[in-house]
Amino acid sequence: MDFKKSDVEKMKDNSIDVAFINGGIRLSEHEEMVRLLRRKSKVVVAFGSCAHLGGIPGLANLYSTSELITYAFREAPTVVNPDGVTPTASYKAPEGELELPRILKYVKPLDDVIDVDYYIPGCAPTPNIIKKALDDILSGNLPPKGTVFGSSRALCDECELNKTKPEKILLKDLKRVHQVKLDLSKCYLAQGVLCLGPVTRGGCGALCIKGGMPCTGCFGPLDNVKDFGARALSFIASIIDYDDEKLAERIIEEYLPDPAGWFYRYSLPRSLVKGRYSGGGK
Amino acid sequence: MGEVRIGVYICHCGKNIGGVINPSRVAEFASKLPNVVVARDYMYMCSSPGQMLIEEDIKRHNLNRVIVAACSPRMHEPTFQGVLKKAGLNPWLLEMVNIREHVTWVHEDVPDKAEEKAKELVYAAVMRAQHLYEITIHRLPVVKSALVIGGGIAGIRAALDLANAGIKVYLVEKKQSIGGKMAQLDKTFPTLDCSKCILTPLMVDVARHPNITIYAYSEVVDVSGSAGDFKVKVRLKPTYVDWSKCTGCGYCTERCPARAPREFDEGLGTRKAIYFDFPQAVPRRPVIDPKYCLWFTKGICRACEKLCPVGAIDFNQKDRYIELNVGAIIVATGYELYDMTKLREYGYGKYKNVITGLQLERLSDADGPTKGKIVRLSDGKEPETVAIVLCAGSRDEKHVRYCCRFGCAAAIKHIYYVKHSVPEAKVFVLYTDIRAFGKGYEEFYQRLRGMDDVYFIRGRPAEIFEAKDGSLIFDVFDSNTGQLLSIKADLVVLESAVVPPKDWESLRRMLKISCDPGGFALELHPKLRPFETTADGIFLAGAIQGPKDIPDTVAHAAAAAAAAIGFLSKGEVESTPYLAVVNEDLCSGCGLCASVCPFDAIEIKEEGGRRIAKVNVIRCKGCGACAATCPSGAMQQNYFTDTQIVSEVSALAGGAK
Structure with a gap:
């Protein structure tokens, strides 16, 4: 349903039963919209990885706004922009001054801006989780505030392949998923493919793994974990088993070329560092 | 609260x-x-x-x-x-x-x-x-018994000390008899007393001690449980002799027609297919070596069976396994000589007259292949010139880097053997440094160095060549005099480097103890706790911790026994307060904690259709590796939980309020 902003403004405060809000906060306009929705809604649910953790667009936090704009409007290989025009927040047209929403310095998860009651994780959220959330809300059987729908345990708990995990996993031979013919009946981590199942909230039913891909962590961290990427990095570092530091460095360079993208694919804005520090604070 | x-x-x-x-x-x-x-x-x-x-x-x-x-x-x-x-x-x-x-x-x-x-x-x-x-500190009772692995002088001393303190001891020895390397020696430095004469009374004490059970010709195949309550599985290898019937009369060994190289003589002499390691063997119960026994190889003979007065021979014996329950384990598996054939330039294994120091011991021993006469192995003649080469493989980057700690004193003793057996012989000692550090060693060294026709040359031989008559020719640069010498010797004795036993690595993994760069067992602290390991209840005695001579081995073994007695007499073991604790509700059974645990304290167990990490409270040493690894925050370490650490760090990061 696409309500016009003015329609919503006219509604009474707290008159919307539930607002599902999708997407991270990128523009000043987003802040304005979600604040409005918060005021009008009894319950706000962050829907999907972007609203929950910042999501993939949150990786933009590794760059400054000017770097992003320069790349997107001038340097990207598919861009044709001979005059080098880039968007600005305001523009003086003959008809008067035009305004565009302002780009924020960092992408933020929803609860950085407003109070959020529940979270539906996932990129994209899986139907079973959406149904569970709807059932709970419609039946009035509401979980404690702040609950992330999904399992309270990591994905391994529900993964069929967990049984096949050897007693000890020590990774001597890291592989990216396209470099190995995965045995679909054995734990991917044990085959040297960095599956983030152990660090990721379960509840999805291990769909990616059933489809032959390792978990990339879209359901985010568990309740006891503050920083998804740091935890992921720390568990991977603990089980990488190379005696030779130089070799380990080379292997990591080769098989983990984008560590920020790997460990913080969905959650950089929700991490302790939030993004690249460029001085001067937010 | x-x-x-x-x-x-x-x-x-x-x-x-x-x-x-x-x-x-x-x-x-x-x-x-x-x-x-x-x-x-x-x-x-x-x-x-x-x-x-x-x-x-x-x-x-x-x-x-x-x-x-x-x-x-x-x-x-x-x-x-x-x-x-x-x-x-x-x-x-x-x-x-x-x-x-x-x-x-x-x-x-x-x-x-x-x-x-x-x-x-x-x-x-x-x-x-x-x-x-x-x-909460968990306390578990301690089983008041000990396992000693290895029946050399270290194991013997440790077993006796434990047994005398009233502790039940199981002594497991892989060979037919206890006694170890010391039994193979003719004499001991620096006092030159007969090695067996001082060793065999202790062996008899072990055999007779009511608190000691010897499992000879056996090996430890599995260790589980934890400090205070180890379960140890021991394989009793088939001896083909029912030791409970055997009286040790030895008729069988006399009459057996099949001969085999004698391990006890370092391959120089021969023994029968049914044999004791040596005459004073403890237990005095023979074993049949199926590799040489005519019944096993050709299906004939069975003379031993016919002659045995008590009907103890049993060709159908199979491996037997027993399970022991002990509170402490003393590892006394000793050492082995470094393989001298790896020093190709010295020609060991190729030239008959190049032998090891331990082989010289066997030549010098009355029970040895030459009945105590030192001869050239090629022709049985008395050697006129003997070269003793120190540091053969030791202190050498290509072989082993460490010092064997008894080669120098052994070499000095070997001068004595040669001069005692062939008084007119010339002896060249080729050394790197003479390390005569023990009590009485320096005096011993000075005494032997001063003998006639004994020459100390500071250098290692270049390549050794064999002459037609079996004598050995080599050049050596004497860095004391700056001269290049050419030496012709009838016999070359290599004082070999020392390494851990071949089968040690698998035992070490069973015991879950660490090793040093040389492969020897790693002690808890090199100076202050040299006979304990990072694993509670497991102690080290003798050369398995690093090469040692007999006095040091005995001291080390007695110390290990004392530590084990202290541990066992406390009556209970305590868990560390810094225990890893699993929140089972949050655990996904991913198993990464078990992968990183250096003490094998974590097991993933199936429970109600789920896999859950379980911590063994005695094995856990509170290192925190699992808590740092746990991807879901389910594993926390007592006194260092995430909440405790984060609140402390946040307070510091926020500054004083």
């Missing part, structure tokens, strides 16, 4: 702290922090009145957290934990702040900033203390 009530105590430590900062101002600051009920400063907190002060406060103010800002917890944590205990509080509700080593000693020149830092550290401790909780 309900309401948090914190007492904060700032120590002056005389002028150590009080001379730099103002402890009463720090106490004043602390008194305003969250949940702090009382904050005081005192001249010497660790003194009896200081301790009393805390104890009374705990009772009067109903405190349930105590923070002492004083010296390093390494000094006085146990002191103040004792105070809490006395006042009826769990000792782990104590938090120490090190404002001496971390503040006043290092920032004496900036007292204002030092005081600021002290306040910040106290603030962080207060924030952390909010999340402290009572820690």
Whole structure:
């Protein structure tokens, strides 16, 4: 349903039963919209990885706004922009001054801006989780505030392949998923493919793994974990088993070329560092 | 635990702290922090009145957290934990702040900033203390028995000491007889007393001791359980002789027609297919070697069976396994000689007259292949010239880097063997350094070095060549005189490097103990705890910890036994307070904690259709590796939970409030 902003403004405060809000906060306009929705809604649910953790667009936090704009409007290989025009927040047209929403310095998860009651994780959220959330809300059987729908345990708990995990996993031979013919009946981590199942909230039913891909962590961290990427990095570092530091460095360079993208694919804005520090604070 | 009530105590430590900062101002600051009920400063907190002060406060103010800002917890944590205990509080509700080593000693020149830092550290401790909780120490009873692995002089000494202390001992030896390397030696340095004469009485003591059970011709195949309660599986190899019937008369060994190289003679002599390791063997029960027995190889003979007066021969014997339950394990598996064929330039294995020091022992021994005569192996003639080469493989980057620690003294003893057997022989000793460090060794060295026709040359031989008559020719550069010498010797004796036994690695993994770069068992501390390991209840005796001569081995074994006796007589084992604890509700059974645990303390168990990590509370040493690895935050370490650490760090990052 696409309500016009003015329609919503006219509604009474707290008159919307539930607002599902999708997407991270990128523009000043987003802040304005979600604040409005918060005021009008009894319950706000962050829907999907972007609203929950910042999501993939949150990786933009590794760059400054000017770097992003320069790349997107001038340097990207598919861009044709001979005059080098880039968007600005305001523009003086003959008809008067035009305004565009302002780009924020960092992408933020929803609860950085407003109070959020529940979270539906996932990129994209899986139907079973959406149904569970709807059932709970419609039946009035509401979980404690702040609950992330999904399992309270990591994905391994529900993964069929967990049984096949050897007693000890020590990774001597890291592989990216396209470099190995995965045995679909054995734990991917044990085959040297960095599956983030152990660090990721379960509840999805291990769909990616059933489809032959390792978990990339879209359901985010568990309740006891503050920083998804740091935890992921720390568990991977603990089980990488190379005696030779130089070799380990080379292997990591080769098989983990984008560590920020790997460990913080969905959650950089929700991490302790939030993004690249460029001085001067937010 | 309900309401948090914190007492904060700032120590002056005389002028150590009080001379730099103002402890009463720090106490004043602390008194305003969250949940702090009382904050005081005192001249010497660790003194009896200081301790009393805390104890009374705990009772009067109903405190349930105590923070002492004083010296390093390494000094006085146990002191103040004792105070809490006395006042009826769990000792782990104590938090120490090190404002001496971390503040006043290092920032004496900036007292204002030092005081600021002290306040910040106290603030962080207060924030952390909010999340402290009572820690239970698990106690398990200890099985009052011990396993000694290896029946050499180290194992013998350790077994006797344990048994004399009233502890039941199981002694497992892989060979037919206990006695080890020492039984193979003719004499011992520096006193030149007969090796067997001093060893065999101890072997007899072991055999007769009511508290010792010997499992000879056996090996440990599995170790499970933990300190105080190990389950050990031992394989009794088939001897083909029913030892319970056998009387050790030895008719069988006399009449057996099949011959085999004698291991006890380092391959020089021969033995029968049914044999004792040596005449004084303990137990005196023979074994049949199926590799040479005519019944096993050709299906004929069975002479032993026909001759045995008690019908003890049993060709159908199979491996048997027994399970032992012991509280402590002493590892005394000794050493092996480095494979001398790897030193190709010396021609060992290729030239008959190049032998090892241990082979010279066998030549010199009356029970040896030559009945005690030192001869050239190629023709049985007495050698006119003997070259003794030290550090054969030792202190050599291509072979082993460490010193064998007895080669020098053995070489000096070997001069004696040669001069005693062939008085007119010339002896060249080719050495790197003479390390005569033991009691009486230097005197021994001086005595033998001064003998006629004994030449010490500081250098290692270049390639050794064999002449037609079997004698050996080589060049050596003497760095003492700067001369290149050409030597022709009838016999070359290599004082071999020393390595851990071949099958040690698998045993080491079973025991879960670490090794040093040379492969020997790693001690808990090289100086202060050289006979203990990182695994509680497992002790090291003798050369398995590193090469040792007999006196050092015996001392080491006795120390290991004493440590084991101390451990066993305490009656119970305690878990570390810093135990890893699993929140089973959150555990996904991913198993990464078990992968990183260096003590094998974590097992993933199936429970109600789920996989859950379970911590063995005795094996866990509280290193925290699992807690740092656990991707879901389900594994926490007592006293260092994420919440405790994060609240402390956040307090520090936020600055003093």
